[in-house]
Amino acid sequence: MSKDFRIRKVAVLGAGVMGAQIAAHLVNANIPTLLFDLPAKEGEPNGVVNKALEGLKKLEPAPLSSPSRVSYIAAANYDQHLDKLRDCDLVIEAIAERMDWKSDLYRKVAHHLNEHAIFASNTSGLSINQLAQAFPENLRHRFCGIHFFNPPRYMHLVELIPSAQTEAALLDSLEAFLVSGLGKGVVRAKDTPNFIANRIGVFSLLATLHHAQRLGLGFDTVDALTGRYLGRPKSATLRTLDVVGLDIFAHVVGTMRDNLLDDPWHRYFAVPDWLDGLVAQGALGQKSKRGVYQKIGKEIHVLDLHTGQYRLSHGEVDDTVKAILRERDWGKKLHELRNNAHPQAQFVWSVFRDLFHYCGVHLPRIADNARDLDLAVRWGFGWDSGPFEIWQAAGWQRITGWLEEERAHGKTMSDAPLPKWAIDPERTGVHGAQGSYSPRTGADQPRAQLSVYRRQEFPDRLLGEEARYGETIFENDSVRLWHGDDDIAILSFRSKMHVIGDEVLDSIQRAVAEAEANWRGLVIWQTEPPFSAGANLLQLMQGVRPQTEEGGLFGKLAQAAERVKYTVAGGGGIGGVLNAAIGNVPEVEAVVAKFQQTTQRIKYAQVPVIAAVDGLALGGGCEIIMHAARVVASLESYIGLVEVGVGLLPAGGGCKEAAQRASQEARAITTNGNANDPFPFLKRYFQNIAMGEVAKSAELAREMGYLRHGDRIVMNRFEVLHVAKQELRALTATDYRPPLPPAQIQVAGRTGIATLQMAMVNMLEGGFISEHDYRVGLAVAETLCGGDVDAGSLVDEQWLLDLERRNFMALLATEKTQARIEHMLKNGKALRN
Incomplete structure (x- = not known):
């Protein structure tokens, strides 16, 4: 971080779910924060923001490290307080994911920024270069994407996305602030739709929905199979969608559908009819008290596609499949799943197979190296291991052989060939002591060398990276x-x-x-x-x-x-x-x-x-x-x-x-x-x-x-x-x-x-x-x-x-x-x- 770089005050534009929680985490870090939104149509002009601040106190898990922290967030509105932006070193835009709305807001606030301010969008997938066009050309070098994951206090990942004109030194200083000041794990992402974590995570969700429907598995069974047994959060798949919001998921999928027309998996970039139906009914998940799941009294009910009604959730896993899922060795686990004819076993194997396939094909397009992809998925979705880590742990050549065999027989979701680097017969994995494989250079790329990382004696490590905990005294x-x-x-x-x-x-x-x-x-x-x-x-x-x-x-x-x-x-x-x-x-x-x-x-x-x-x-x-x-x-x-x-x-x-x-x-x-x-x-x-x-x-x-x-x-x-x-x-x-x-x-x-x-x-x-x-x-x-x-x-x-x-x-x-x-x-x- 440069000696003159200081984030003294931040403004967040947009007091919705993400904007308010980003503001909360900023004050958790002792950073005075302004939270902006539209003026209320009636009563107190800052009514929209004040309502959001009251909501912060009630959310679980709590976005504030202490309820008293909310007093450090100042309410503001676009009609009365834009002049206060001049005191801010960082402005984070977090309004709805619409290019036209964001562009209009940029044009409105640009001339209120001080010359040293950084302006960043919290977009989850819109083009940073396209958004930058709404900024005056002389300010574009201080514009970038900062994508927090929900909930911002707890999710470790922040994707940092430069535009073509973003100043390199600014990105380094901003990364240091995000890592040490806000406690985040930063991954530099390319300006591709949905960036890294959402691109891979959403594909995994779509593959899960596809194979669940193909094999006739209930939603509660899917969650029972794809949670802690696979080293993922207890919320697994469908519960995670309810937490995120079915409407948000549908929007992200739509971004992929509209902007990734040449993706070999494009035909799968659509939400199922049942999910569209829930969104149309306003059943958006946790925020509307009903989605894939619904709590009735003290009981959890789940949507049954066969009847269109909710039934009591039980999510039973076959005993044989359960024994396989408890196996800790990824090689044995995936081998036994692949060779077991039970629909539940075939479901889990198919999801992993197509996830490996997608990551292998798209790594060069979306990330600088395999480490960034795996850490983005781990930090952004709460997985214990990233896709490439699992592929490597299970035996790179064996998994590659199975994948190619099933691709040749039309079993995979796409027939896109794996790139040469992935099928190299000498390859044993993508992570090692020297770094992680980078398709751009064709060699292993070490971790970032920014000075802020010298504060991490033992960073979050990947498979293949060994931590040496000093010399033993006793x-x-x-x-x-x-x-x-x-x-x-x-x-x-x-x-x-x-x-x-x-x-x-x-x-x-x-x-x-x-x-x-x-x-x-x-x-x-x-x-x-x-x-x-x-x-x-x-x-x-x-x-x-x-x-x-x-x-x-x-x-x-x-x-x-x-x-x-x-x-x-x-x-x-x-x-x-x-x-x-x-x-x-x-x-x-x-x-x-x-x-x-x-x-x-x-x-x-x-x-x-x-x-x-x-x-x-x-x-x-x-x-x-x-x-x-x-x-x-x-x-x-x-x-x-x-x-x-x-x-x-x-x-x-x-x-x-x-x-x-x-x-x-x-x-x-x-x-x-x-x-x-x-x-x-x-x-x-x-x-x-x-x-x-x-x-x-x-x-x-x-x-x-x-x-x-x-x-x-x-x-x-x-x-x-x-x-x-x-x-x-x-x-x-x-x-x-x-x-x-x-x-x-x-x-x-x-x-x-x-x-x-x-x-x-x-x-x-x-x-x-x-x-x-x-x-x-x-x-x-x-x-x-x-x-x-x-x-x-x-x-x-x-x-x-x-x-x-x-x-x-x-x-x-x-x-x-x-x-x-x-x-x-x-x-x-x-x-x-």
Whole structure:
């Protein structure tokens, strides 16, 4: 990015679904944004935009990282506010996909732009060169296409499409902004109809519809076959069309039909009659509450083409076909599908065969290399693997031979021959260590060398690209401690979902000691998300390291739960029976304390420990990050203390940290020289913990108190490790010292407990919570408020840690908590008992 390139303010033209959500993501990235639309015909002139802004707060998944972000979007209309465009460095047009409407708007706004502004169209498939003709010639060098995918916050892909006159340096700077500023994966696309992702993705959808009709498969069966079994989103095919909008899909198909007249597959570029009929009825999918699917009460119904009516959706997959689809080896999977006569197997094979065929023929026309095509499809449609990756993984020559054989027998959707490069007998694939094949050069093309990509030590890799995660310092079955070409140690978990068990805790403590002795600091970072799904519940119930006498950390907890019988004393709450409940098994307290010792070790390490977070950080994972010297989290990090879901409370220092932070927040605001009561600040933490609330963005995690003001939020998940290392270096540059243990933590005491208990009694009597929910909530309240002490009492960390541990053990001893844990292990969801 050039030194003088700055995006200070952005305007989005068009407050429809895409325009409003693009504006939302811009403010997620702290960029002030103007959102324009036509003036309202009646009332407030900005009424159209204001309605769109209200709609943003209600959409799911949420386009805003926090509802409060909407205040950074300013409403504007074309009649009154075009002069405000002069303050904008980037203007994104996102109105309806009509060339005449877009051209009229360009002519209207062009003379209001400043001379350095970039103007970009969010068109999903119209010609960028043709659109550029509506711009004054002296501005065309600053015009291009920026195609976001829906929903813009969550879909990683942005296609960047230059016109013939777009300035090359501008594209480089814009790509850097999109990658680092907005967290996107950018693919440079050629100016061809529907560009890359929609061209391939829409063809795949059309091929799917074609073969489903040919083989007589119901829509729910199609979705059952083409979702997670194939490494694609759960929404699969028809549900995806409902989410996108059947009218939008029909429009994109129409663009292909009208502009790709010489495409060998042109006769398939038409939507089926049934889809046209739904659009005509206004049944457009999710936005109109009816499309291919319709929710009736709590049941999902699907359109049945044989009757023209909706029926209950079941989507059954043949057991033999299901076994094939579960095969992880693509070569075996496609071989068995091809050789299985069942219509479902033939359907899946046929869709893949024709998709490979289409990609092979059209790669030179639509993309610079195979990598751009595969990443565009993966990032734009949410596939785990791109078409060329699957072709290569299944055996390039074998798939090519099958494809050519079936093409010769008229089985393929087109008889277009594969290009010479694809049928080269020496070819084993298109992706390798040196790059991806480019038909234009006839050689492998490496990744882009822009400086912004140096922030991605481990970018999203393709088949054939190996990630070398540095040199090992130590490793075991649960973790690996390693380093790159610098003086920072990195700890990565190996457990499934990066859950925290006995060996992980031991390894964390060992890693901290190693970092203190030999490294600048320690970063806890996972090579793949999530950060951590929390404690290992299976160990909690069954024990770990059965070869040892003790049965391991969580083995002791499970044994204790069998032996300790917990009853609530006559109406007075939890406090009085804790010691009796746990007193028989003092050795268990020492084992529970291991988690607390580990998080305290992180907090008071002599070198900074940085938590680099992406994805889930739940329960114990959240407790680890709460004790880190600094957290660097991707925007799409989902953070929370969720132990109540299994009838427990956070006992790895999470409650202690919440109480301490509430006390610090109270002390930061003094009245007449006296620290404020911590209770008003504590209520937020109590609600979050007692309700098991999960922050659905790193921004919300900061508002909920799981992240601190000084913790960093990174837009691009592939930059988290880089920023974490930079944070660590900044801390050590000022001669890092760990925080001093707080001598005094002011707690809310009995008064706080009573107030929270009163609120829970009301919820219990109103039927909003169960008796066991009440018991768990009371344990949380007692721990956060510091126990049976006067309001305003001063305690230390160990006092709160002891409360955590005792309350955790008491809850673990109850049959209902044990039932909740077992239910979670068996069903993957919380039990309400």
